[in-house]
Amino acid sequence: xxxxxxxxxxxxxxxxxxxxxxxxxxxxxxxxxxxxxxxxxxxxxxxxxxxxxxxxxxxxxxxxxxxxxxxxxxxxxxxxxxxxxxxxxxxxxxxxxxxxxxxxxxxxxxxxxxxxxxxxxxxxxxxxxxxxxxxxxxxxxxxxxxxxxxxxxxxxxxxxxxxxxxxxxxxxxxxxxxxxxxxxxxxxxxxxxxxxxxxxxxxxxxxxxxxxxxxxxxxxxxxxxxxxxxxxxxxxxxxxxxxxxxxxxxxxxxxxxxxxxxxxxxxxxxxxxxxxxxxxxxxxxxxxxxxxxxxxxxxxxxxxxxxxxxxxxxxxxxxxxxxxxxxxxxxxxxxxxxxxxxxxxxxxxxxxxxxxxxxxxxxxxxxxxxxxxxxxxxxxxxxxxxxxxxxxxxxxxxxxxxxxxxxxxxxxxxxxxxxxxxxxxxxxxxxxxxxxxxxxxxxxxxxxxxxxxxxxxxxxxxxxxxxxxxxxxxxxxxxxxxxxxxxxxxxxxxxxxxxxxxxxxxxxxxxxxxxxxxxxxxxxxxxxxxxxxxxxxxxxxxxxxxxxxxxxxxxxxxxxxxxxxxxxxxxxxxxxxxxxxxxxxxxxxxxxxxxxxxxxxxxxxxxxxxxxxxxxxxxxxxxxxxxxxxxxxxxxxxxxxxxxxxxxxxxxxxxxxxxxxxxxxxxxxxxxxxxxxxxxxxxxxxxxxxxxxxxxxxxxxxxxxxxxxxxxxxxxxxxxxxxxxxxxxxxxxxxxxxxxxxxxxxxxxxxxxxxxxxxxxxxxxxxxxxxxxxxxxxxxxxxxxxxxxxxxxxxxxxxxxxxxxxxxxxxxxxxxxxxxxxxxxxxxxxxxxxxxxxxxxxxxxxxxxxxxxxxxxxxxxxxxxxxxxxxxxxxxxxxxxxxxxxxxxxxxxxxxxxxxxxxxxxxxxxxxxxxxxxxxxxxxxxxxxxxxxxxxxxxxxxxxxxxxxxxxxxxxxxx
Numbered sequence: 001x002x003x004x005x006x007x008x009x010x011x012x013x014x015x016x017x018x019x020x021x022x023x024x025x026x027x028x029x030x031x032x033x034x035x036x037x038x039x040x041x042x043x044x045x046x047x048x049x050x051x052x053x054x055x056x057x058x059x060x061x062x063x064x065x066x067x068x069x070x071x072x073x074x075x076x077x078x079x080x081x082x083x084x085x086x087x088x089x090x091x092x093x094x095x096x097x098x099x100x101x102x103x104x105x106x107x108x109x110x111x112x113x114x115x116x117x118x119x120x121x122x123x124x125x126x127x128x129x130x131x132x133x134x135x136x137x138x139x140x141x142x143x144x145x146x147x148x149x150x151x152x153x154x155x156x157x158x159x160x161x162x163x164x165x166x167x168x169x170x171x172x173x174x175x176x177x178x179x180x181x182x183x184x185x186x187x188x189x190x191x192x193x194x195x196x197x198x199x200x201x202x203x204x205x206x207x208x209x210x211x212x213x214x215x216x217x218x219x220x221x222x223x224x225x226x227x228x229x230x231x232x233x234x235x236x237x238x239x240x241x242x243x244x245x246x247x248x249x250x251x252x253x254x255x256x257x258x259x260x261x262x263x264x265x266x267x268x269x270x271x272x273x274x275x276x277x278x279x280x281x282x283x284x285x286x287x288x289x290x291x292x293x294x295x296x297x298x299x300x301x302x303x304x305x306x307x308x309x310x311x312x313x314x315x316x317x318x319x320x321x322x323x324x325x326x327x328x329x330x331x332x333x334x335x336x337x338x339x340x341x342x343x344x345x346x347x348x349x350x351x352x353x354x355x356x357x358x359x360x361x362x363x364x365x366x367x368x369x370x371x372x373x374x375x376x377x378x379x380x381x382x383x384x385x386x387x388x389x390x391x392x393x394x395x396x397x398x399x400x401x402x403x404x405x406x407x408x409x410x411x412x413x414x415x416x417x418x419x420x421x422x423x424x425x426x427x428x429x430x431x432x433x434x435x436x437x438x439x440x441x442x443x444x445x446x447x448x449x450x451x452x453x454x455x456x457x458x459x460x461x462x463x464x465x466x467x468x469x470x471x472x473x474x475x476x477x478x479x480x481x482x483x484x485x486x487x488x489x490x491x492x493x494x495x496x497x498x499x500x501x502x503x504x505x506x507x508x509x510x511x512x513x514x515x516x517x518x519x520x521x522x523x524x525x526x527x528x529x530x531x532x533x534x535x536x537x538x539x540x541x542x543x544x545x546x547x548x549x550x551x552x553x554x555x556x557x558x559x560x561x562x563x564x565x566x567x568x569x570x571x572x573x574x575x576x577x578x579x580x581x582x583x584x585x586x587x588x589x590x591x592x593x594x595x596x597x598x599x600x601x602x603x604x605x606x607x608x609x610x611x612x613x614x615x616x617x618x619x620x621x622x623x624x625x626x627x628x629x630x631x632x633x634x635x636x637x638x639x640x641x642x643x644x645x646x647x648x649x650x651x652x653x654x655x656x657x658x659x660x661x662x663x664x665x666x667x668x669x670x671x672x673x674x675x676x677x678x679x680x681x682x683x684x685x686x687x688x689x690x691x692x693x694x695x696x697x698x699x700x701x702x703x704x705x706x707x708x709x710x711x712x713x714x715x716x717x718x719x720x721x722x723x724x725x726x727x728x729x730x731x732x733x734x735x736x737x738x739x740x741x742x743x744x745x746x747x748x749x750x751x752x753x754x755x756x757x758x759x760x761x762x763x764x765x766x767x768x769x770x771x772x773x774x775x776x777x778x779x780x781x782x783x784x785x786x787x788x789x790x791x792x793x794x795x796x797x798x799x800x801x802x803x804x805x806x807x808x809x810x811x812x813x814x815x816x817x818x819x820x821x822x823x824x825x826x827x828x829x830x831x832x833x834x835x836x837x838x839x840x841x842x843x844x845x846x847x848x849x850x851x852x853x854x855x856x857x858x859x860x861x862x863x864x865x866x867x868x869x870x871x872x873x874x875x876x877x878x879x880x881x882x883x884x885x886x887x888x889x890x891x892x893x894x895x896x897x898x899x900x901x902x903x904x905x906x907x908x909x910x911x912x913x914x915x916x917x918x919x920x921x922x923x924x925x926x927x928x929x930x931x932x933x934x935x936x937x938x939x940x941x942x943x944x945x946x947x948x949x950x951x952x953x954x955x956x957x958x959x
């Protein structure tokens with residue numbers, strides 16, 4: 001082994017493992033060459049500091065993300081939503097100073113960000129802008145991957161960097177350009193940048209995807225579930241950011257009479273390099289290996305040498321790890337030698353080096369899988385059985401557990417040791433494609449005690465007639481994936497005037513009866529959260545918001561918040577966790593303050609955090625009401641602003657609301673009279689009221705913070721337990737700064753109540769409709785239209801007319817969609833729907849709320865309360881529909897702030913479901929587009945009436 005050390009650069013070493021002995025006349029020698037890069041910049045940044053040998057080392061990194069936007073990305077609807085989220089996650093992983101771009105691909109390539117034929121330099125601003133630009137990604141058109149690659153190549157070479165890398169996602173076949181055109185693009189891009197390729201779903205061609213990755217020295221894999229794209233894209237980008245040296249090559253020199261038979265990469269994957277040789281002087285050739293970070297790879301080299309007599313020795317090959325330099329001379333980073341000795345010692349020349357034998361088997365394994373799957377597709381079941389049986393035998397013998405598991409999903413293993421198998425009659429497309437795509441992944445030689453070393457083959461391959469155990473949802477054994485809980489500790493009893501510290505952390509362990517949660521990815525540097533505390537009735541002894549780092553593999557450190565008891569009584573303390581602008585979860589603890597009582601510790605409280613992912617561009621406004629009647633406003637985004645205390649007009653929200661509600665009554669009444677008054681005049685009046693509401697109900701500091709974020713906001717989530725302001729009706733205007741209309745027509749405005757689950761996917765397997773007797777005629781028309789819009793894939797749950805039927809459906813765990821199309825009666829006591837067997841009102845949801853009946857199904861509830869025309873009657877919000885449904889576990893709720901006109905309600909609902917279900921838009925975008933569809937509807941203010949509760953990035957999933 002030889003090793004050359006370079007200051008501030010990764011250190012390369014070469015180890016050669018071989019049996020150097022040949023019999024008399026023997027001519028073929030095999031060696032396994034292990035190349036390892038260690039050290040360098042431990043922060044993962046590429047080498048930039050000059051040193052005597054740095055001219056050939058990498059200086060800067062550029063990444064192009066190519067996203068398939070063809071028409072097939074529209075189905076299922078969650079696919080494009082998952083792609084946007086995954087691309088945003090990858091962008092957030094790009095380190096400061098790196099260059100990047102996003103390309104949208106159909107039958108032509110389009111620059112999504114930054115545009116202008118150039119790359120963006122990553123920083124907080126450009127990452128925000130890029131996430132904002134992802135809204136432009138929409139499905140439509142064909143697929144011509146060659147055009148994507150050529151545009152990526154052009155962009156990557158617009159910056160003076162050394163490492164150029166692509167990440168390409170596709171969901172279909174390359175049907176809109178010829179194979180020759182694609183191959184020409186690959187030939188043009190080969191050696192200019194590397195590229196990882198992912199196929200999402202099961203409608204793409206494995207050989208096409210693996211061929212692209214192989215040509216560009218990248219990896220290929222399947223992501224069958226779009227929900228897993230975030231994790232995969234994040235890991236791909238993290239890997240790209242760790243690359244430190246570009247254009248590394250293996251240079252093989254042989255003496256006169258010797259020649260290279262083949263060169264293969266054999267770990268971590270099998271990759272044929274023989275045909276990629278580039279001449280590098282007399283008797284030398286360079287074999288490209290791409291960019292390197294801190295990693296190790298193995299190569300199998302076969303050299304044919306001249307025959308010689310016993311006792312002769314020779315140097316068969318010299319292996320150098322080289323990188324190019326501007327002057328044309330290579331920089332040699334490390335070297336190794338392959339030797340050969342001729343002997344008549346049979347024990348010596350018949351011995352097979354374990355590494356050579358192992359990797360020969362791994363290469364045969366990959367070939368056997370490919371040939372077996374090809375035969376199976378061609379209907380040659382006998383040949384498929386033989387080849388896949390041999391693959392099982394090789395996988396078990398070499399300890400390749402992952403491949404053995406994949407094989408067991410395609411064949412029934414009868415005897416692994418002999419390779420006796422039966423083909424399964426039914427194989428999921430995703431399982432077969434995963435086996436084919438991952439067939440070239442290998443394992444290194446490990447200590448073994450039998451067929452699978454110390455592995456239990458029954459667990460790996462499953463008993464006869466059964467496949468292997470599938471990974472359990474929520475398992476925490478994947479690298480970087482761990483279930484997490486929010487935990488707080490606070491005394492449960494204390495006298496007045498006592499300091500009571502509140503301790504908060506994020507933990508891995510679940511205590512008591514807490515159920516195990518699905519895992520989520522934590523990057524190597526940790527996830528940065530913001531913890532806020534709301535403690536009305538207690539005195540804060542310090543800042544009630546602090547940052548917290550959640551590290552991978554262990555619990556976070558404890559945070560301490562200082563509190564002091566004041567007045568006697570039962571006081572509730574609420575702890576919330578945020579990631580950038582996205583609300584993650586909350587928990588509540590209570591402390592009883594009584595004179596002459598000793599302090600008593602309370603039991604730890606925990607709350608699940610199903611994911612730490614944040615929604616790109618989401619900004620959250622947290623609104624808290626203090627014990628003295630003041631409100632605290634806090635804007636949370638990538639920048640966490642300090643909370644601002646504020647007392648609304650007349651001390652509460654009543655005056656600000658009533659003025660605008662009065663005008664809405666008049667506008668709605670006029671809109672129902674012979675076509676309505678002048679539409680422009682009505683809008684102008686509403687704008688003035690919206691501007692006044694913006695100025696009087698939102699603190700100056702929060703308005704300023706909003707304008708600082710406005711260019712990067714994709715959605716606004718209002719988090720609060722009091723409907724302080726009709727947020728949808730705000731019209732942002734401060735001096736020369738004016739938004740694009742009312743807040744709700746400019747941005748997706750989504751509400752969230754405390755205690756509401758964060759749901760990223762709305763499963764809609766069935767839909768039930770509530771249309772009680774006496775509903776307006778348009779209600780039945782609405783149901784007919786919505787059934788047609790949802791299509792046959794959503795099971796029709798029927799029309800419900802009785803309160804008992806609705807209550808039973810909810811209490812038993814409503815699954816899918818519950819749509820109300822009816823009159824909603826409003827009184828001073830609240831609201832109710834008059835059903836055939838009596839009034840149905842929010843109190844009827846008390847059991848479901850307390851039992852959390854909907855928490856496992858997270859249905860979508862749409863409450864379309866109609867009026868025929870004319871006067872609006874406002875109602876008390878002391879007990880509303882939204883909090884009850886959401887605290888019962890609903891995934892999202894859409895309702896109205898006042899009864900709406902029937903024809904407008906129908907159009908809003910139809911557009912909303914079209915966008916959400918048919919077009920695959922997120923909850924926030926679907927509601928925004930539905931508002932825009934009816935805002936010019938004869939002066940009627942119905943488009944401002946809808947309030948949407950849920951996660952703005954949530955997408956619908958239908959069967």
